[in-house]
Amino acid sequence: MSTTVAERRIAVAAQRKHSLHRSRMWALWGSYIALSVFVVMFLVPPFYTLMTSLKSSAEISAQTGSPWLVRHPTLENFWYLITYPNFQRYYLNSIIVTILTVVVSMVISVLAAFSLSRMGFWGSQTLSTGVFLTYLVPPSLLFIPLFQIIGQIGLINNFWCLVLLYPTLAVPFCTWIMIGYFSSIPKELDEAALIDGAGYLQMLWKIFIPVAMPGIIAATIFAFTVSWGAFLYPLAYLYTSNQMVLTVGIISDLIRGDVFQWGKIMAACLLASLPPIVIYAFLMDYYVAGLTAGATKG
């Protein structure tokens, strides 16, 4: 009798294993299909951009041949942009604005997050919720009132106004990321540092920032993306080419009336995407670690 029971158990186990195997197979197929759709949707536009950027204007406007292939590849669009003083200006402005935005945003949000998550003063809970709520206000609602303020300070058509404005977009989310990150650091670590003789700033500098480095990198990437890719504010506040940043410079300079210089626009887009691509490629591992930190112990 015991043998039959054992045999039946083995059979049930085998069946279960079989169905597990099958459901895993279905899951895999599902993932492949979903990922394929994703890849097509997201990689076709950059591919088309690259193809177009390598064509001469004549080839772009020619009616014959497939628009997906390049017959006479040329770097003339890239060469034109690299040697074009306006484009150099936009690039430099974008770099200046972004670096300053990232630095200002990170200094503010790290200090804010540290005090909100660790110093436990009266109202700190409400404040940290408030910080997150400000992130939910869409920038498009703010740009008209902000236009008034920027006008009064006299920074209209001056890229320094962006250094003032972008942190208002980046700081709430960065602070929120950092609050989450700092909160995941065990309380005993600051107590040990306090007893070891550290003040609050030393504790922040020597313990919290190094331990929360993945979070800081995640927040930095976010601030960078906000600043590098912002379109609405520079479009509203900047109108001469010496003040413009890449996002608005490209469209205002390379679209003349109803003439779209597609080859140059595409090349400019690719050149403008280089810094984010490089930064993401180097910091991707940290970024992912930063976004999932605190989800599990250890």
Add this chain to the structure above:
Amino acid sequence: MAEVACRKVVKEYDAGVQAVKGIDLDIADHEFVVLVGPSGCGKSTTLRMIAGLEEVTSGEIWIDGDVVNDVPPRDRDIAMVFQNYALYPHMSVFDNMAFGLKLRKFPKHEISRRVDEAARILDITPLLDRKPRALSGGQRQRVAMGRAIVRNPKVFLFDEPLSNLDAKLRVQMRTEIKKVHQTVRTTTVYVTHDQVEAMTLADRVVVMNGGNIEQVGAPQELYHHPATRFVAGFIGSPAMNFLPCRVQDGANGGLAVRVTDSITLPIPPNRVDRYGKFKDRSMVLGLRPEHLFEYHEQAKPGWTRVDLPVDVVEPMGMETMVHFFVDGVPVCARVDPATHAEPNEILPLTADLNQMHLMEPETGRVV
């Protein structure tokens, strides 16, 4: 090196909850004092107040002759070892230990001399370049202790430092901590909920319960002369048996305790005076499992024999625990491992009443 004292120390949280209800405690120089008690008894809060990590609601804390209520932790010259080690994860073992000295601007050669010395005491010299994540639990615990030792502080504070270790390592580290204390002789306050740790480590044990100190004394004193039922039940493993009883007249003009209708035990003549005034009152009889054992006619002539049905038998190797019920009250006896005991069988038992304790049921006071 320093004395530590608490004078009527109270800790009250915002909601009006008192975690510590006015305790008085004096800790001598070089002394190793263990605060022990169940969760929520206020032992950790007391330690954290000594460390300066919690504010004192009222009362005074003295370290080395000064009131330190308003002194920040870093100026109290204390070192603390935490339950979860609290090592700085991004620093090497050396840097972890050197951190406090660096902040205090010690010269480099002095820092490395002290760290090397502490590493030698704790046997972690080969680990100095590693990061905490590459260490085992026991090694992390040593580093945490090393961080305390290098500072050469006035007082060591330990907050349940062994709770995260497995049983075997815990015993090993316990010995280690005792050895370190014998070497450096720094005044130590140690918090644990484990009474075995408390008994083995302490010069003096402070038993706390519900924010109050129940009793302070040397480990042997607490074991043999508990002041309250709580201490009697908390110290010793397995815990003391408590049986409701009544003191009444015994044979030959003596006294006896009547536990049930069928069980009446004679009180030793030398205790008759002490217990006489409780005659005809309901009391609680306390008997440790080790003072309750199998009955042998030849070995213990004249001892009272009680036959009880066995409930559960737990062989431990060097001894065997046997559990019974007396009138619905669970009782544990520690018998010789050679004794044959099976569940539901009757086992003849006897008790060493020279080791008995008698308590008032209302106050829990041992009389």
